[in-house]
Amino acid sequence: MYDLAVIGGGASGLAAALAAAEAAKRAGRPLRAAVLEKNPRVGKKLLITGNGRCNLTNLGAGPEKYYGDVGGAAEIFRRFPPEKIISLFREHGLLCRTLDEGRVYPYSLQASSVLNILRAGLDAAGVETVCDFPVCRIENIPGGFALVSETKAVKAKRVVVACGGRACPQSGSEGDGYALVRPFGHTATRLSPALAQIRTDAKRVRALKGVRCTAEVTLLHGGRELKKTRGEVQFTENSLSGICIFEFARFLGEYEAAELEVTLDLAPEYGIPELETLLCAGVNRDAEMPAAAASEGILCKALGGEVTKTALGNASVPAGSLTAQDVRAVAETIKRFRFPVLGAAPWQNAQVTAGGVPLAEVDANLQSRFCKGLFLCGEILNIDGGCGGYNLHWAWASGVAAGLAAVR
Numbered sequence: 001m002y003d004l005a006v007i008g009g010g011a012s013g014l015a016a017a018l019a020a021a022e023a024a025k026r027a028g029r030p031l032r033a034a035v036l037e038k039n040p041r042v043g044k045k046l047l048i049t050g051n052g053r054c055n056l057t058n059l060g061a062g063p064e065k066y067y068g069d070v071g072g073a074a075e076i077f078r079r080f081p082p083e084k085i086i087s088l089f090r091e092h093g094l095l096c097r098t099l100d101e102g103r104v105y106p107y108s109l110q111a112s113s114v115l116n117i118l119r120a121g122l123d124a125a126g127v128e129t130v131c132d133f134p135v136c137r138i139e140n141i142p143g144g145f146a147l148v149s150e151t152k153a154v155k156a157k158r159v160v161v162a163c164g165g166r167a168c169p170q171s172g173s174e175g176d177g178y179a180l181v182r183p184f185g186h187t188a189t190r191l192s193p194a195l196a197q198i199r200t201d202a203k204r205v206r207a208l209k210g211v212r213c214t215a216e217v218t219l220l221h222g223g224r225e226l227k228k229t230r231g232e233v234q235f236t237e238n239s240l241s242g243i244c245i246f247e248f249a250r251f252l253g254e255y256e257a258a259e260l261e262v263t264l265d266l267a268p269e270y271g272i273p274e275l276e277t278l279l280c281a282g283v284n285r286d287a288e289m290p291a292a293a294a295s296e297g298i299l300c301k302a303l304g305g306e307v308t309k310t311a312l313g314n315a316s317v318p319a320g321s322l323t324a325q326d327v328r329a330v331a332e333t334i335k336r337f338r339f340p341v342l343g344a345a346p347w348q349n350a351q352v353t354a355g356g357v358p359l360a361e362v363d364a365n366l367q368s369r370f371c372k373g374l375f376l377c378g379e380i381l382n383i384d385g386g387c388g389g390y391n392l393h394w395a396w397a398s399g400v401a402a403g404l405a406a407v408r
């Protein structure tokens with residue numbers, strides 16, 4: 001029987017196993033521990049994080065940067081600030097560097113460095129990694145648990161469930177964890193894709209496919225502002241994309257998509273009167289040119305065309321035929337380019353899960369309130385953060401907290 005088995009060899013599971021094994025070693029109590037991973041190798045998702053560079057934490061990570069049951073995790077955020085995570089990695093030989101907006105990466109800018117450091121640490125601490133082991137059931141047995149797959153079973157005195165959520169199921173995180181802990185009385189709040197593209201009317205974006213622009217982006221619910229941010233927006237065949245759009249996706253789990261709308265202010269530094277003046281100057285340059293060209297001094301060609309079409313219904317009438325009202329309509333559309341929301345991108349294209357097992361169902365050390373010896377960490381819990389290293393920060397922090405508590 002293992003002293004500890006961790007189900008899931010992702011960020012939080014590897015952190016939990018390593019922290020547990022090293023703490024036991026320091027205390028002079030060798031630990032028989034194993035990570036059980038359904039994939040042929042651990043850390044599949046970790047390798048694709050941060051576009052292969054692994055944005056592993058953020059200097060600004062703290063409770064205010066998260067959604068979900070943040071209050072229930074306050075103690076973990078206090079114990080494991082970003083500096084602590086960076087120093088834990090450094091103790092294992094991984095140097096980090098901070099780039100824009102407090103985003104912390106491995107100094108090598110390679111996600112594989114992070115995974116290799118963790119795997120080397122686990123080897124040195126004597127933790128077994130048992131791959132191709134998709135746990136499908138956890139059973140209570142005398143003195144611990146049996147972890148059962150279709151073909152094999154192992155026993156462990158304590159168990160950490162670190163199966164992740166439902167985002168990016170192709171990496172192995174298919175939502176198994178919720179079903180594994182349900183027999184113990186655990187529940188999950190509504191799950192929805194977070195950090196994902198937002199689907200909109202394909203007719204509205206098809207002509208803009210591939211275009212990128214900087215905008216002030218607002219998510220509205222029934223006309224009321226839910227969230228506003230600035231950043232780069234990208235248009236795809238049928239979606240709005242870009243980091244600022246990703247951050248809106250989690251709200252689609254809370255509100256009906258039909259009541260939501262995204263608006264882009266394509267010239268946030270300028271007011272409508274200034275834009276009208278600029279557009280009139282465009283019209284005066286050449287009255288024969290198509291109306292869309294009047295905005296050429298403000299927007300890229302594709303955007304100018306779509307904005308004019310949206311404002312006037314036709315972008316190719318001669319600029320000279322535009323009335324003052326037409327010019328105002330184009331200026332207003334530049335300030336408020338509206339897109340209906342049809343839904344978030346599917347789980348396959350989501351980076352994170354919004355929702356999960358309520359923090360109220362675990363204690364401050366992430367031990368199940370329903371079953372002693374069972375711990376939960378990482379994305380399976382109802383905590384999610386924005387882009388910028390916040391989600392991996394939670395994975396490390398909660399993983400280390402659960403691992404340490406499991407061997408205490």
Ligand SMILES: Cc1cc2nc3c(=O)[nH]c(=O)nc-3n(C[C@H](O)[C@H](O)[C@H](O)COP(=O)(O)OP(=O)(O)OC[C@H]3O[C@@H](n4cnc5c(N)ncnc54)[C@H](O)[C@@H]3O)c2cc1C
Pocket residue numbers: 007008009010011012013036037038039042043044045046048049050051054055056057133134135136162163164165167168171172173174175176177350351352377378379380388389390391392393395
């Ligand atoms: C493309 C992409 C890029 C991202 N980039 C970043 C980034 O740069 N910075 C950031 O902070 N966050 C990023 N994230 C989010 C971050 O990767 C996750 O929040 C984090 O990995 C969650 O860690 P976890 O350990 O809880 O779950 P996961 O990393 O999902 O790991 C869960 C593990 O459990 C295994 N598993 C599942 N079920 C079972 C079972 N039944 N039996 C055995 N094993 C099982 C899975 O195969 C997987 O290995 C990104 C996510 C994606 C998809």
